[in-house]
Amino acid sequence: MNLIHKLMKTPEGAVGFIILAIMIGIAIMASTISPGDPLRIAGRALVAPFTDPALPLGTDRLGRDVAAGIVHGARTSLLVGAAAALAAIVLGLLVGLVAGFCSGIVDEVLMRVVDAFQIVPGFLLALAFVSVMGASLPVVVLAITLGAWADPARLTRAQVLSLRERDYVAAAKVIGMHPAEIAVRQILPQALPPVLAISATLVAAAILTEAALSFLGLGDPNSVTWGSMIAEGRNVLRSSPWLSILPGLALIITVVGVYLLSEGLAKALAGDGPAMQGKLRNGAAP
């Protein structure tokens, strides 16, 4: 598995990987870098950044440490983003695999459900879901997942439809392999690469959706998030713009990092995915 090696060879992949590695490092070490509750009052209100060495990025209207908020916010953003993207991919893979493999009425029903989720804007769906269920991290993750699983489901189904006509699947049937084993062991691993290639995009979208929900006050009130920090700073945008700008920058850097990584990943996967196997199959390779 030299995917990471290949990834680092593409400039996008390398930069994205480094940005994300730093962000993940900050998220994991959050309690060490800035111990204690990030929501506690740390000093005077509205200290400007770079004026007090104890509060490097200043404080907000209630005297809470902005640096601590950004560090702990990284944890929430990445956790929610990764969890929602993972849930969306697992659900999408499952639905796509069953729809593509079973075909017929099962396929029809599942794909109409996918259609239903795809025509509702993901953000509105998440908004409605959180409003009804109440704001907490698991609910936010679930809400984002609901709006994001349809794409991987469609992609998986398309892959499965082309893979199941291949001779090696017929060969597996001929030796008497159980359909479930054919689906999971023979087809799924081959359907995976293109779905994984869009996973980073899903993470980025999930991070942004979470920030937007928090901005609207629908995030988990007990955890710091970049979205809620931006919303909080909005009230004093004229006098203290850094309160919105700093978490906004953190958000942008993270999302750009994820996008760059996804670009690099797509390039690295294009080198040895099914495309390459296709070349070998047709004997075009020298």
Added chain:
Amino acid sequence: MKTLLSVENLRKRFVSAERDVAAVDGLSFSLGTGETLGIAGASGSGKSTLARLLLRLIEPDAGGITFEGSDWLSLKGSDLRHRRGRIQMVFQDILGAFHPSATVNDALGDPLRIHGIVAKAERSSEIARLLERVGLSSAHATRPVRELSGGQRQRVAIARAIASRPSLVVLDEAVSALDVQLRNRILELLVELQRENGISYLFISHDLAVLRAVSHRLAIMDAGRIVETGNTTDIINHPSSAAGRALIAAVPRLTPGGRPTNTMQKSEPTHEP
């Protein structure tokens, strides 16, 4: 000779918006234990559809198949999966018939595991035995199938087909993708396996030279029907159907003197049933 397989009036149409093709159109034949029946026919004559019908990869519209004395088409679900080991197939696309990341161990281990041919502890020695049987060494077991040469891959495909101890192996253009020398060696291997285990072959090919070398009987297919059937040598020497004459006329003839002779009409089959 005991009848192993008999096919009665088998029909399969492929209907789509643009066309309606009767791929197999009222096909009947029978095959004895230890016998090789060659099925010859031009492209589109329904040979591969016949193979897929026999393997239950697609279902016929009408007709019956009796295999080992029981109704093959009425089997369903796990009953069918258990019996599948008795009819095996070697595919034309040598590489495409294996999972892209499968090793030789995976390819041969699967039928042994699924049909419980040997105990788990003896699986690797059984794989070594199978490999040796098809002329490969047990050192090939850990290699990915993708990295083997064409001839080696086809040997693995044959080993996989005989792993579940079938009584019938359907070979669909099994040697067409190999060069002439390799082809002859694979054909010798198949004939040898038949002698030892009494396996029956349904040998599908467009190549009469190959069929002459291995078939005891020959059937000529055209437009989904068998138009002619009989002793291989008789048919090659005196084809009575138009499709048979066309196939024989299409065999390339080469003589050093430049005078064309039909090489097909000289030699006898290399073995008797």
